[in-house]
Amino acid sequence: MMQFIHKYGSPRYFYQWSAPWQFWLTVLSVILLAVGTYWGLVIAPPDYQMGDSYRILYIHAPSAWMSMFAYMVMAFSGIIALVWRIKVAEVVIGQCAIIGGSFTALALITGMLWGKPMWGAYWVWDARLTSELVLLFLYMGVLALYSAFEDPRTGAKAAAILSIVGVINIPIIHYSVEWWNTLHQGPTVTKLDKPSAHISMLIPLLIMFVGFKTYFFALLFARVRNGILFREKNASWVKEVLELKS
């Protein structure tokens, strides 16, 4: 087990084995996203209540889902970075924070655009929107801490601790926000969130979910490989790689 982690986590070996993964994940995500988008925007029937405006769901729901998934990946690699001091895991934390924060922002923006025709306002202090906003704050905190140190390894360790503390806190924050909202506002809004979807709407949504997930990993591989090259720029193998490319 330990050997396995050290072997696959060494920057040089990671750079080698991740190349085909990055390529095929990119291909897969492009196909899935294209199919899912076309199916969701054109083929799927309009909703009987919300008309065509529900179609933003096909972007909104997967990005909200990925925003949480990316945080879990970040915290998990934080544990790996702290316990086994794997350099690749340290790079993953920073890249996950950027990608996850972008997904969170995307979920918030699409949620606001969806909210305008549905609720009549861009922003409602709905429990889900609010906890997504808090998640964005957490990402910004991790990112700020990650880049605040001169030594990237120190920054990565500090960010790892923060993201682990955050993982324990996220459920607490989520439920407290949910409770705060339900007592203040009543359940007018939350019903909209889970329309028991028809199968013809569900299939493109599932395709988009898988597409977003492969896109996330493709992007993560690409960014981490790039980050490794940057961080190891003085190592001899990096120079060899770069000479081969140019």
Added chain:
Amino acid sequence: MHLFLSVLNRDLMLAIRRRRELANPLVFFIIIVSLFPLGVSPDKELLREIAPGVIWVTALLAMLMSMDTMFRSDYDDGSLEQLLLLPGPKIFLIGAKITAHWLSIGLPLVILAPVMALLLYFPSHAIVTLMITLLISTPILSLLGAVGVALTLSLRSGGILSSLLILPFYIPVLIFSTMAINAAADNLPVSGYYSLLGAFLIISVLLIPFAVVAALRVSYN
């Protein structure tokens, strides 16, 4: 335990010697609360409505302002490093420093809050709830703040960054405390909120010192 008591004793002594510095967050608290009637409106009903939120957010900010005193001066003069080199579990050392911070900032805030609540026409029967929520929650604020300060200790502009890191974690405390106070103002039962805040306090006391120790290790690299 001996370590705990002697560090606590030392920190409290230092706090008393620097009492002017110590009063700053409290003065900040008073000034900010009294800005709200000026900025919003002196209307009695409105002030009563927003009082729990105003007092709580301001108390939170005052706690944040004072966080830097927890480790900063000890870090700058090197005594924190010496303390960390002592044998024995570091948890007691960290616990003592956080306790001293709470005793010197959190507790005075708890005592000061009712006075400010009266300025905002807060109903007197809910003031006990206000004090109890502050009493349970300010230690949580000190504990969480310690993580932020410990993480940013070696940075030059650590103060503002540590606030950014820690404020999202304060949200549950803020929500439950203000909900309890509002419930008390409406003569509703509040014991459920106390239990939740108490649970949060217990979890924080048990887990956060470990995170602080890890964060200090990172800061010392």
